[in-house]
Amino acid sequence: MTEPQIIESATPDPTPARFDTLPLDAKLLRAVADSGYALMTPIQAKAIPIVLEGRDVMGAAQTGTGKTAAFSIPLLQRMLKHENASASPARHPVRALVLAPTRELADQVANNIKAYAKHTNLRVTCVFGGIDMKPQTLVLKGGVEVLIATPGRLLDHIEAKNCVLNQVEYVVLDEADRMLDIGFLPDLQRILSFLPKTRQTLLFSATFSPEIKRLSQSYLQDPVLVEVARPNATAKNVEQLFYSVTDDDKRAVVRQILRQREIKQAIVFVNSKLGAARLARSFERDGLRTAALHGDKSQDERLKSLEAFKRGEVDLLVATDVAARGLDIADLPAVFNFDVPFNAEDYVHRIGRTGRAGASGVAVTLVTRADARLVADIEKLVKRTLDLQAFELPDDRGSRSARYEGVERSDRPARPRREESFYDAAPAAAAPRPAYRPPAAPRDAFFDKPYEASQRDEPPAWDKGAAAAPRSVSSNIKPKKKVAALFGAKAPAASLES
DNA sequence: AAAAAAT
Known part of the structure; x- marks a missing residue:
């Protein structure tokens, strides 16, 4: 595996670039301006040109710095530029798939992408669980180019053959480290198994543990790591x-x-x-x-x-x-x-x-x-x-x-309404x-006394077994064995840590 | 020791 190219910037560019300096379709620039944005954030300035090149990207930047726009705007641009020639118009295949770990987040991301795509003909929709499948099914069958989804409901739609994913050109994992953790991984792998191997894959999050960085390499081809500030950094403000x-x-x-x-x-x-x-x-x-x-x-x-x-x-x-x-x-x-x-x-x-x-x-x-x-x-x-x-x-x-x-509820005096x-x-x-x-x-x-990572009290009852080994910082993927089992012997060795 | 994601 080749070492990923690393593009990093610890300090934000002092003169932030404007969106309208980017080679974007006028329809997208108009939508960005409509959203009230003129200047790019550092993660946007770094990631957008690379996504436009068609490269796989792992993007890490602090919370609240505009990661959604950083992947969705260049993704829409590529969809406008590269018509899917192989698609027969009657089949309406999904061309871009965005996965998110919660329903509310999927909804929010979908609304952002809809806003950026509003002057184009690209159809954007969102499916997630907890609500009736039928309206979602109707929309999917009518044809959708950009699909945002949570994993469980998407698998439902796949099984019901409500959507065609074998011509997906772009995949985004939002909150990628969460999507790759042990709780989501089986669903994620099933979904990816329905997608073409040749595609552009984008992973974005504010946090990436070294383990997840390593794991994610098996889903990326010749990726570029775009990091703004130290990974896992909290916002300064x-x-x-x-x-x-x-x-x-x-x-x-x-x-x-x-x-x-x-x-x-x-x-x-x-x-x-x-x-x-x-x-x-x-x-x-x-x-x-x-x-x-x-x-x-x-x-x-x-x-x-x-x-x-x-x-x-x-x-x-x-x-x-x-x-x-x-x-x-x-x-x-x-x-x-x-x-x-x-x-x-x-x-x-x-x-x-x-x-x-x-x-x-x-x-x-x-x-x-x-x-x-x-x-x-x-x-x-x-x-x-x-x-x-x-x-x-x-x-x-x-x-x-x-x-x-500690007083029984029934014994409490009635609470006067404020x-x-x-x-x-x-x-x-x-x-x-x-x-x-x-x-x-x-x-x-x-x-x-100040806390130290090495400071160990008597391990609580629930953690007796783990007492011998130091606890992993990334507790998301604590059970390394399970992760290894999912990947068999060919766990990726390449590391982004250099 | 928990939540999330399908029903």
């Missing part, structure tokens, strides 16, 4: 705060920070669907306009929650990692990690929901003593020393729910005092 808390204090801490920093909107990430549902109810009782987004909700509810949040009708979106990747919510000021994510990569993606397109944002991560390993993993991945601070709540906790913690808004009704307002003390008085020795 996101302030990252880490507070040591107890589980019981978490909700009050979030409320306190919302008030203190006057944060009007935030995503609160939790690690489980049930946790998301419960926490959303709790914030709702506190008078915050809250919506939940997780995989146990109907697709209709999921889209409604997200739309309400985007429209600003909702203050808090309590979500699982279904919302961690790719979702573009304009001007979101804050992200909370109510639970520390299990995968360090997901930390990078979660906090990437704020600070998009150059805006500033704050990311607050609540850390309990059980999270030491996870925080160390994040530290190692983002190659930053994380400053863990103690968080002191005001004496009165400012909340009924905190005071009645009339004032959450922010106006601040119960702690009478006692203005700093929300937290600097870590001068750490709670115990655990929080006293």
